[in-house]
Amino acid sequence: MRAAAMRRRVETIMGFRVAVVGATGNVGREMLDILAERRFPVDEVIAVASSRSIGTEVSFGDKTLKCKSLENYDFSGVDICLMSAGGAISKEYSPRIAAQHCVVIDNSSAWRYESDVPLIVPEVNADAIIGFSKRNIIANPNCSTAQLVVALKPLHDKAKILRVVVSTYQSVSGAGKEAMDELFAQTRAIFVSDPVQSNKFPKRMAFNVIPQIDVFMEDGSTKEEWKMMVEVKKILDPKIKLSATCVRVPVFIGHSEAVNIEFENPISADEARDILREAPGCLVIDKREPGGYITPHEAAGEDATYISRIREDPTVENGLILWCVADNLRKGAALNAVQIAETLINRKLIVPKQKAA
Template sequence: MGYRVAVVGATGNVGREMLKTLAERAFPVSEVIALASGRSTGREVSFGEKDVLKVQNLETFDWKGVDIGLFSPGAAVSAVHAPKAAAAGCVVIDNTSQFRMDHDVPLVVPEVNPQALKHFRKRNIIANPNCSTIQLVVALKPLHEVARIKRVVVSTYQSVSGAGKEAMDELFTQTRGIYVNDAATPEQFTKPIAFNCIPHIDKFMDDGFTKEEWKMAVETRKILDPDIQLVATAVRVPVFIGHGEAVNVEFESPITVEQAWDAMREAPGLTVLDRREDGGYATQIEIAGEDSVYVSRVRADTTVPHGLAFWCVGDNLRKGAALNAVQIAEELVRQGLLARAVA
């Protein structure tokens, strides 16, 4: 028994990770279809260790009979093709920003708000949150259940893979160039990224925040609690894979570090690595390829009446994108929200 699953944007970083994750987790498929733009038609991508898929043209693809579409082609492409797939009866799980704040589209992290999936039939589209939001709410959820969260201040340390393969290539080229005295010419970023940090992700808004920072605030409220106040500073750092976040949380009632540790250790999708010694914390380079969000350096924030500070890291291509999308599909199956799989 299995489902027909199409991966849109199959030649990109996230699309390839979606194919890999589907295979690794043995999602019940009867057929997997790789889709991308016309210029990628005919290219080959891997599904699992043995299967190779030929990429088909998204523009001419017939969605009839496809059960699940995992989309990661860019917001403009999703805006056109996701509704077409949904209208044909395919359940779309979209990794772009296109539908996240639509009232009729659930924004879902399975460990945090799986109950939101019951409303997906209004549009037949489910949105995957922003990568930095996903790991944050996975860490905040167990704390919110112990002592209600009032306010969050977060600074992100986001890897270049969040900006695509070309951004990863730019970091590699600029890093190599430094050692041979080549001048760095930014193309994917506004300033050189090698040996640098850039406090600018996505477009600037009228209030001075970037859209990435805005996304974290509005998405956290939609997923976790509309009353949470959140302010973010999003920074691109010279790391290939993995996002880090320094988080300060203010609560409505007292919470101890020990209570936080206990709650986080029991939470799904979360791993606590917090030894108060040299190296007793998780970093991006160590968690690349891991499914879990890692939390370290949990401590009291005494600048507010009830506060904690902590550090968290996650693989932005896996839990921040591909894995979360596949987990949504698994949750749809678990809740019996999909049509019966074909034999």
């Protein structure tokens, strides 16, 4: 009797084995921090990176992990892989990892537009996660899309969105560590009157804004703008029309968006404010006074999608304007990926392999 009770207790507390691929990058390190902060139910976390990073140390809570090589790591004993190593690497390795019965949650754009791969923001379309078993891969949306749909979903439920026009103000961390280093180096060079060098960006980033993120497409849009349009349709509603202008700004962490929304049904600014205050993942800071709004500086390191400057748009019959800010490394990437993993567990869609055995 006592032995049976002990076995039940071991099963109850048994955790998952989670691999973080790209553990040395901005998002990978953030994933490790968030897993520890949220006390994700793990028995083991494995840091994985390219072969040149073997042995590199990264932090997980109060532990130090040494990176394993992606090229030869065996994922057969791993339950969940948080993949943040870029699209080309994900295309090559994610199907192999998924074939070993390890669920891949991928942060790149490699799988977002595949019809049989769920594209998930848990506050918005958690029910769509059920489709993960077809490929054993779940896609994380683009950072600018993730915060936008968190703000749009409760308003869409209330008044049905017809059209969105969004202008983004995206931090350099969205382009990786090299981009952050370049902004720092350029800023320093300007202050000490050294030559300013641009390698990561097409123009000088320091004390400037660049109206281009990703490559240009035939219609004049950039790939980043196209991503927002396609992803909002897949996550929220294929009938929503969206146009975007995506701009890189000299901010280290935190994406901001100015959003104009046209609805089918009437909705006032006060109604929207009340709805968003109750919406999961949203935090409304909206005082009509100097400083009564959130900037990326305040949002850095936070989990919420902040909504400010909610007001009615007089240029359309049923329109609103709002300001939306979030930490792109967290809600735009690492946090959302961990929330997806939590959704799998909370809905009992996966169990630890040790327990299943």
